[in-house]
Amino acid sequence: MEMKKMITGINITKHYGSGDDKRNVLGGVSIEIKEGEFVSVMGPSGSGKSTLMFALSGMERIDGGRVTFDGRDLGTLAENELADLRRTGMGFVFQQPTLMKNLNILDNIILPSMRDNRRNAAGITEKARQLMQKVGIAELAQRDITQASGGQLQRAGICRALMSSPGIIFADEPTGALNQAAAQGIMNLLSEINAEGTAVMLVTHDATIAARTERIMFMCDGRIVSEMRLPKYSGKDIEGRVEKITAKMREIGI
Numbered sequence: 115m116e117m118k119k120m121i122t123g124i125n126i127t128k129h130y131g132s133g134d135d136k137r138n139v140l141g142g143v144s145i146e147i148k149e150g151e152f153v154s155v156m157g158p159s160g161s162g163k164s165t166l167m168f169a170l171s172g173m174e175r176i177d178g179g180r181v182t183f184d185g186r187d188l189g190t191l192a193e194n195e196l197a198d199l200r201r202t203g204m205g206f207v208f209q210q211p212t213l214m215k216n217l218n219i220l221d222n223i224i225l226p227s228m229r230d231n232r233r234n235a236a237g238i239t240e241k242a243r244q245l246m247q248k249v250g251i252a253e254l255a256q257r258d259i260t261q262a263s264g265g266q267l268q269r270a271g272i273c274r275a276l277m278s279s280p281g282i283i284f285a286d287e288p289t290g291a292l293n294q295a296a297a298q299g300i301m302n303l304l305s306e307i308n309a310e311g312t313a314v315m316l317v318t319h320d321a322t323i324a325a326r327t328e329r330i331m332f333m334c335d336g337r338i339v340s341e342m343r344l345p346k347y348s349g350k351d352i353e354g355r356v357e358k359i360t361a362k363m364r365e366i367g368i
């Protein structure tokens with residue numbers, strides 16, 4: 115079955131600053147992410163990975179080129195329309211989830227959805243409980259966020275990102291603050307979410323993390339300089355996949 119194009123970026127350019135401070139961060143990036151894909155972006159620090167993610171999700175306006183999400187040109191949308199699109203169509207996971215200290219874990223997960231649709235409080239709470247069950251933190255619902263581990267908080271962040279049943283999860287270094295075991299747990303979870311049909315785009319420095327995905331884009335100096343595909347990960351031979359990625363990085367000199 116031909117998958118739908120979900121996000122298309124054509125010749126995206128973006129700079130920060132001006133005058134002597136001007137920094138060209140994206141120098142003409144074209145990229146397509148299809149429904150249900152599992153992709154990662156690798157590249158040196160400062161190569162523009164996060165900026166690309168922000169451009170594709172409409173968190174940052176671009177200078178040139180075009181980004182479309184499900185056929186809608188993000189450049190034509192007003193800020194509130196962009197915010198609606200992000201809230202309903204996209205989920206975001208960062209290195210550390212931004213959770214509120216004065217709310218328990220369940221309330222943190224449901225907060226954005228409650229803001230949108232307070233009348234459906236019961237349905238929202240039920241969905242959050244199901245997601246917490248799925249990611250293995252059901253028993254932490256009433257806990258303070260100071261009483262949970264980094265891996266557990268990241269799971270809560272993922273629940274929050276999934277509340278709107280988004281078409282895509284954008285994850286910027288989702289395992290960057292976790293130990294190996296917790297990181298692998300989060301990758302297992304993201305793989306599971308992807309297998310259920312949600313596209314996942316992640317930014318990572320770590321080849322063992324990228325090796326779990328099926329398409330890896332390599333960035334350097336604001337451009338995608340290479341791309342590689344791997345078969346769906348079956349749980350076997352992660353070393354072979356990592357070696358393919360590191361060999362490619364050596365080949366392109368990043």
Ligand SMILES: Nc1ncnc2c1ncn2[C@@H]1O[C@H](COP(=O)(O)OP(=O)(O)OP(=O)(O)O)[C@@H](O)[C@H]1O
Nearest residue numbers: 130131137139157158159160161162163164165166
């Ligand atoms: N809001 C901003 N204002 C000014 N410069 C910025 C801003 N955001 C990013 N930059 C600069 O743009 C360049 C690319 O940043 P970006 O975060 O996209 O890179 P990255 O590849 O994700 O890096 P890292 O792996 O270190 O997170 C960097 O030189 C950074 O300093």
